[in-house]
Amino acid sequence: MNRGRLVLFEGLDRTGKTTQSNILLERLKPNATLIKFPERSTEIGAVIDRYLKDKTFELPDQAVHLLFSANRWEMAERIKQLLLQGTHVVLDRYVYSGVAYSAAKHTDRMDRTWCLQPDRGLPRPDLTIFLTSDDAENELRAGFGEERYEKSEFQQEVKRQFVEVFKALEDSSHEEKLVHVVNVTGKSVEEVAKVVWDLVEPVVTLPTDSTYSELLY
Numbered sequence: 001m002n003r004g005r006l007v008l009f010e011g012l013d014r015t016g017k018t019t020q021s022n023i024l025l026e027r028l029k030p031n032a033t034l035i036k037f038p039e040r041s042t043e044i045g046a047v048i049d050r051y052l053k054d055k056t057f058e059l060p061d062q063a064v065h066l067l068f069s070a071n072r073w074e075m076a077e078r079i080k081q082l083l084l085q086g087t088h089v090v091l092d093r094y095v096y097s098g099v100a101y102s103a104a105k106h107t108d109r110m111d112r113t114w115c116l117q118p119d120r121g122l123p124r125p126d127l128t129i130f131l132t133s134d135d136a137e138n139e140l141r142a143g144f145g146e147e148r149y150e151k152s153e154f155q156q157e158v159k160r161q162f163v164e165v166f167k168a169l170e171d172s173s174h175e176e177k178l179v180h181v182v183n184v185t186g187k188s189v190e191e192v193a194k195v196v197w198d199l200v201e202p203v204v205t206l207p208t209d210s211t212y213s214e215l216l217y
């Protein structure tokens with residue numbers, strides 16, 4: 001049986017990751033599942049949810065980083081099983097959000113190398129789509145500013161970290177291009193969905209290895 005593909009949406013706040021994940025899920029159904037990180041329904045996810053919503057709930061930044069990673073490990077076996085049984089898994093955020101948001105807090109003490117280590121060994125996405133925007137259009141969208149990290153200056157540093165991590169990934173990869181940047185500025189939901197489908201269709205159509213690979217840095 002052909003294994004399922006792991007398709008990841010990453011991106012800045014309110015760039016449409018959840019919107020596009022849901023559209024893609026509908027397109028790939030019934031052979032697909034959506035997993036969103038943080039997965040707030042688990043034990044660790046509940047702590048993360050409280051941390052994001054309650055700005056008086058303090059934890060060391062290193063501990064927060066490890067909680068986000070642990071939350072991915074809580075779901076890793078499920079992701080592997082789904083892929084091996086032939087189900088596509090759409091991810092709404094994953095390891096690169098982990099790196100970008102944490103490294104943006106402390107570019108020195110928690111650099112990108114430090115941040116990537118706890119995620120080493122998680123299933124590696126077959127395709128990563130990075131939704132970005134030129135300006136602050138996304139900040140005007142519904143919901144921006146409600147949770148802890150939703151501040152303009154911090155988002156600029158997060159964007160820089162995302163760009164750097166994807167650049168490093170591309171420099172180190174001898175394989176086909178795994179990360180695609182999609183600029184959503186001025187594009188409707190439908191226009192973005194079309195660009196996304198043009199990227200996803202070949203990945204889900206072509207035959208692939210019988211097993212997933214793991215993230216190695």
Ligand code: Z5A
Pocket residue numbers: 011012013014015016017018019020037038052068069092093094095097098099101102141142147148149150184187188189190192
């Ligand atoms: N975080 C972390 O620090 N470390 C980690 O390891 C992980 C996450 C995994 C919560 O994440 C926080 O966790 C996040 C990163 C951190 N911090 N921040 N800030 P989350 O994924 O739960 O965040 P969220 O609350 O779902 O927001 P979001 O994901 O940033 O939004 P989005 O999914 O990208 O956007 P959306 O919900 O699809 O769309 C937002 C609005 O825009 C909505 O009203 C849409 O209808 C509208 N929209 C969407 N597309 C368009 C277009 N093309 N045109 C016009 N309007 C649009």
Ligand code: MG
Pocket residue numbers: 017018019092
């Ligand atoms: Mg979202």
